[in-house]
Amino acid sequence: MTFLDQFTDFTPLNVLVNIIDVLLVWFVIYKLIAIIKGTKAVQLLKGIFVIIIARIVTEVVGLDxxxxxxxxxxDWGFIAIIIIFQPELRRALEQIGRGKLFARSSQQELEERNxxxxxMVKSVSYMAKRRIGALISIERETGLTDYIETGIPIQSEITSxxxxxxxxxxxxxxxxxxxxQKNRIAAAACxxxxxxxxxxxxxxxTRHRAALGLSEVTDAITVVVSEETGAVSLTANGDLHRNLSVEDFESRLxxxxxxxEIEQSQSSKWTWGGKKNG
Known part of the structure; x- marks a missing residue:
């Protein structure tokens, strides 16, 4: 079979199989990018690309x-990738094992999130009104274990x-x-x-600088209540959102x-006084 025949001898079944093959590859790549997006793994991945480019340049120039x-x-990169991307690989395997790659949130999960x-809104409202300084960080994809270990372990359910x-x-x-961490208070005084x-x-x-500092190196969300003014702020991805009203704070959080996906679910709508509207 000639090279040209490979592109002309297509049956409808072959075309369908090839389309499915391409879509599956695209989906896997998309999921991998989604898993490492906003994590330190992105920077490490850039480093791997630099090494590959350097290898090509040395071959062309003749730097033996x-x-x-x-x-x-x-040659040893495969082992290095397993070690370097261990948290991301573990998270991906956990998602596959729990069937969360395609699954939507159940009603029970939505109620727990609410x-x-x-x-969070009730506690922040209470502290903001009384100007009680607070700093609360929420782990997302990037692990915060290194920072958790600097504090006092609590491992408790979240209550206001x-x-x-x-x-x-x-x-x-x-x-x-x-x-x-994982919808529980992991530690305090971190x-x-x-x-x-x-x-x-x-x-x-210092609280705002710490919140911004964490958002610059991880994808964590951090809530800040100012001790001087009672103003509420949120940081994420290096951005600081200051002087938020209760509605803005809840919506952004x-x-x-x-x-x-839960934007249309029931909202708590707490006022800064700690009482529920309605």
Whole structure:
């Protein structure tokens, strides 16, 4: 069979199989990109591309020693990828095992998410009105275990009462950040990295710098309540959203934490006074 015959001798079944094959490859690539998006793995992936390009350049230019070194890196790259991308690979396998690649959220999950949002809004409303400083970080795709280990383990369900008690001034845990992992309060009094950006307003304190610093190196969401003004802010992906009303805070938190799929679900609608509207 000639090369041209390979493109002309197509049956409808072959065409269908090839289309399905291409779509499946595209879907796998899309899911891989979605898994590593917003994580440190993106930067590592860029590093791998740089090594591949360097290997091609050394082959063209004739740099034998450097080319040999690049080739050794590529030869052992498979093992390195397993080690470097271990959190992302584990998360992908967990999603496959739980059937979450295609599954939509169940009603029970939506109710639990609403409960979590309500607890967060109620506690933040209470602290904002009384100007109780707070710093709460929510883990998403990038793991926060390194920062959790700097604090005091709690491993408790999320309740507004517990969040408020943690940040009451002059209590052992009020300094530092609370970190939420897998919809549970993992630890309190955690240390977060401070942002070194020169563009941060001078009026912002350590809490805001810590929230921005974490958002610059991870995809975590961080809630900040100012001790001086009671203003509520959110940080994510290096962006700071300041002076949010209760409606804006709840809406942004829902979208950032769980995505737009529950945007139309029941809203808690708490006022800064801690009372429910309606």
């Amino acid at each position: 020693t450097l080319g040999w070194l690049m080739q050794m890196v590529l 409960r979590l949002i309500e607890a 009462e517990l969040l408020i008690n943690i940040f009451i001034p002059n209590t052992p845990l009020h300094d530092g950040a609370v970190i939420i 240390y977060l990295p401070l942002s070194e950006s020169p563009f941060i307003s001078k009026e912002l304190g 829902r979208k950032m934490w769980f995505g737009p």
